Amino acid sequence: MKTQDIVDALFAVQAAILANESQIESLDRAIGDGDHFINIRRGLEVLAAMRDELEPLPPAAAFNRIGTKLLSTIGGASGPLISSLFLAMGKSLAAQDTPDRRQFAAAFMAGVEAIKVRGKADLGEKTMLDVLIPAARQLVQFAEQELPLAEACALLSAEAEHNMLATRDMIASKGRASFLGERALGHVDPGSKTCEVAITAVCQSLLRSPS
């Protein structure tokens, strides 16, 4: 995994998020405050403008820079959480110049753990973690099994979609939807949707990459 792949993946995520604008927006309008799409878009726009700055950096430094930048750009609940992911990934990869799949998977797992700590949340609370935690576990497992990328990606996407949809039947105990009690039932968590879209976009971007 090279920084070029990371940057390409970010652009792919940006395109995918923009393509899902109305759905993401309406989810946060339904059980949140309507700004989730705007928050994420703002973060991705700022990252897109940093392409030239990021590309020369080693992956760890790039992740660190991304996390720092997002922390001061997104705000809201998703800002500190997503930036914690990147900051922790940067930390985890500090020793590697070109991390392999295992190292990358471990870094992602560390990133998701950082979200859990920052958000004081875990599986089943109707948050982005319901998509991220299983994804991190899969990544680690697939790296261990050295599953071909295409196969891994197909499984990751399918699982993310399934877990995203499963948040529909959950009552939220963290985040803004927790104020709603039972009224949150029947609505997918917006952060989960964003993460599902992002995971699928990253996979597709990696599949397209020559390396």
Add this chain to the structure above:
Amino acid sequence: MKTQDIVDALFAVQAAILANESQIESLDRAIGDGDHFINIRRGLEVLAAMRDELEPLPPAAAFNRIGTKLLSTIGGASGPLISSLFLAMGKSLAAQDTPDRRQFAAAFMAGVEAIKVRGKADLGEKTMLDVLIPAARQLVQFAEQELPLAEACALLSAEAEHNMLATRDMIASKGRASFLGERALGHVDPGSKTCEVAITAVCQSLLRSPS
């Protein structure tokens, strides 16, 4: 003309105004501030509650009492104008216990003159005066000619309706519609509509009266 006739006429006016609620209201919404119907209704309600107090009074005293009460009840532009009408009628009839048609017509003319003075307005300014001035002239003329009541009433109603409708093609130079300039064109003046409804209702009430 006895006070009983006046009181009966007031009730007839009240019924007729209520029956025209939506039209009067929408006229003042279109070129005014939407309160004309409510103002008039409030005035008529208070008068209706005064029936027992009014009936024993001679006509002059009844008109005076009505004018005083409306002055502190209606407010807005129509309040001082309509109460000026009644106060001047009371003054004009002060000497008569049972005024005849001529005296009543002269009193109404005096009342309309009082409105002109108070409102600094005259014919053609798109106000209630466009209905009231011709009506007062007719009344005086018909009283002089001793025209049978039924005939007089038919002419009064027709003329009032014609003059009310004619305000549609006027630009207002007095009242709230004057702020609108040409945008007042195409809308009947609400005060004219009220006066037309009232004139017709008074006529019908008098025609029903046994005296």
Add this chain to the structure above:
Amino acid sequence: MKKFVNDVDAMLRESLTGLVEAHPELLRVEFEPTFVARRQVRAGKVALISGGGSGHEPLHAGFVGRGMLDAACPGQVFTSPTPDQMLAAAEAVESGAGVLFIVKNYAGDTMNFQMASEMLPGDNATVLVNDDVAVENSTHTTGRRGVAGTLMVEKMVGAAAEAGATLAECKALGDRVNAATASMGVAFTSCTVPAAGRPTFDIGPDEIEVGVGIHGEPGRRRAAHMPADAIVATLLEAILGDLRPERGRRLLLHVNGFGGTPLMELYLLHHVASRQLRQHGLEPVRSLVGNYTTSLEMAGASLTVTLLDDEFASLWDAPVQTAALRW
């Protein structure tokens, strides 16, 4: 119609009671007839009385207190009050130096105050406020409306009266402040008169009413929605075209919300208007931003400019202690 109301007919009474209960040290209210007055009346001071239809809160009752009005006569929503109210208010607060009525220029208000003035036994005078430049002025018509600039008249004359100005001085000052003040507004939505129960006017999702009045009366024209810069330019063109201030002139800039526009937008308007005024070579040195002369829940705002000299500036800066304005 969704409003916080029990019985529409009792709305004004319940609301005025709530106002006075929230400011017991400052205000008292009477009903039959209805007026709000300062709790402490200062002997020998010209009594300032204003009033008008309700629905413009905090105008006028919110401006009763030290350094501003002595009493306010609230009418029904958008309906001028009646002469008996003004007479009762005058009797309550007149203290030997006469009464000045401050009246917004509408047929209803002028006629009702005029009748009160005729009936009032003591010395009295009237300042007619007609700051709305959206409407052409003419002595052959009702003339211009009185809108948000009324606050400037009430504040400055209030300060002068507090400092001992005579009735004639207060009247002359009020006329001068009015002449130095011009306003114009735009609306995005209509208001709903509680007793009517539905919006006064219809307006499309991309239309604005330019030069709107404070009773939901239509204005100069309908226009397509525009950026804030363009709206402010339109309003200031009319305002400055009327006031014709020389370059370098110091101004008071008042951004007034009509009730349904967030403060965030009003401050944005203040920024845009200050910038444009400076581009015209003018100096906005005093500011007031907020919902002061409202039109129930109407979304929209007006700009008011008052030309300042040292006298006006110090009258503006003088202390004021009312429900809605205090410094």
Add this chain to the structure above:
Amino acid sequence: MKKFVNDVDAMLRESLTGLVEAHPELLRVEFEPTFVARRQVRAGKVALISGGGSGHEPLHAGFVGRGMLDAACPGQVFTSPTPDQMLAAAEAVESGAGVLFIVKNYAGDTMNFQMASEMLPGDNATVLVNDDVAVENSTHTTGRRGVAGTLMVEKMVGAAAEAGATLAECKALGDRVNAATASMGVAFTSCTVPAAGRPTFDIGPDEIEVGVGIHGEPGRRRAAHMPADAIVATLLEAILGDLRPERGRRLLLHVNGFGGTPLMELYLLHHVASRQLRQHGLEPVRSLVGNYTTSLEMAGASLTVTLLDDEFASLWDAPVQTAALRW
């Protein structure tokens, strides 16, 4: 969407600039990162810093000034600010006695302030405000929201800090004021986040949202529209059920408009709420009525009750000099 705006992305900056231009003697603003601070910082005083998503104006920037906050960090509309803003604000106003963060209890606000607190070199503490009784409290969830009661915490702690209280004392006081404060609101209409361009929620012409949040979040339940008496009874039942004041207890009653409700209705609510509180044997002895913790242009209002003792009452009465609150 009709708003006074040029470019949605520049809205916050233009609005904050307008705020500071309207109060140049009181406030200054910085961008990159964004915060509003007192023009004069008092050395040796605990620095009070609050912040949160924009769209609740005048909260918080309108409460920066003598006797209240030292700085406010405004985020994008309804989006918590970021840690770099809090760090920059702290650096600007910290003057040797430490920093107290006053934070409304939302996941985003608590996490961002928490990160700032972790990164801040000097002494600091945080008061979490969670006065909204519409939401059940639980340590296993995000817990209750912070809403209009934040003003009470900022005002009282502001007065104490001004009088020389230490960081620990300010923190303890803030927690006590928060514990003595409960709020709940209802909405009639939705707000529209400018960058989203359409209403956050749909609501029928005869429906109200009971227990609504200040970001257009849904509340406890949808209900049919009711008379003001019934709405107030519903809100007070929840508020008093939480605070459980003994009979004869003195209270501060705050009627807060969400932005789109006329002042006339807010004063009416104040009257109804005072009456019901007295019927419960309670004594509302201090009042605040107006749009203070808004939700853009949302129509609706909340009630906040703070139990008063002599200390709280005198902290409430202490002088305050801010854009939105002064006495």
